[in-house]
């Protein structure tokens with residue numbers, strides 16, 4: 001059984017069919033980069049995986065648990081599926097420590113000292129152990145995004161979803177966030193990420209999925225797919241993003 005099983009998923013917003021019979025399996029420890037033009041359905045697919053968006057047809061299972069099933073406790077499922085967005089969404093009035101420990105204390109009922117210890121550990125993993133008591137406004141955008149990643153890691157998820165997490169950052173801050181993603185990937189985390197960073201996709205995407213008009217148009221091992229696209233749509237897309 002794959003960790004993520006997406007089978008024949010379709011989704012529409014009104015008359016606009018955004019996902020058209022999408023199927024994708026992701027194995028434990030795999031890093032899958034989802035690429036494609038704006039509006040091709042990448043973010044929607046990611047949001048369907050952790051149940052932020054309902055689907056109209058098909059099934060999605062995470063570790064065997066069906067996401068689109070009224071009997072599934074989505075709150076519990078989301079503890080196991082972390083998601084980080086383009087905007088870091090930290091609570092501005094809470095310290096870094098409180099931002100990170102909030103969900104483990106409230107949802108997982110961790111003791112405050114235990115939660116703070118986890119916060120220390122995950123902050124070290126993103127290279128910000130000295131920022132435990134800082135406030136978001138005192139951090140750069142790149143640092144805030146690293147805290148947002150640490151906050152997700154504190155829940156010990158089975159799967160992490162990243163939706164264009166570097167798109168809101170200045171180029172000089174993008175590198176530090178990509179480095180954190182690389183180290184999280186190297187630790188064995190299963191990751192699905194929507195990205196425009198083709199260099200990252202090539203180095204760390206064990207697999208690349210190219211979406212076009214709501215369908216998976218091409219997929220395969222990252223280096224091979226990016227070096228030798230088989231369809232004119234991917235060729236056009238790659239020449240647009242690489243130049």
Ligand SMILES: Nc1ncnc2c1ncn2[C@@H]1O[C@H](COP(=O)(O)OP(=O)(O)OP(=O)(O)O)[C@@H](O)[C@H]1O
Pocket residue numbers: 013016018036037038039040041042043044045
């Ligand atoms: N909440 C929504 N309500 C209505 N339409 C939506 C909604 N979210 C997305 N869409 C539409 O669904 C289509 C796919 O959007 P999606 O955000 O998944 O694309 P994307 O490939 O992630 O694009 P981008 O790279 O620009 O983020 C677009 O046509 C978009 O306008």
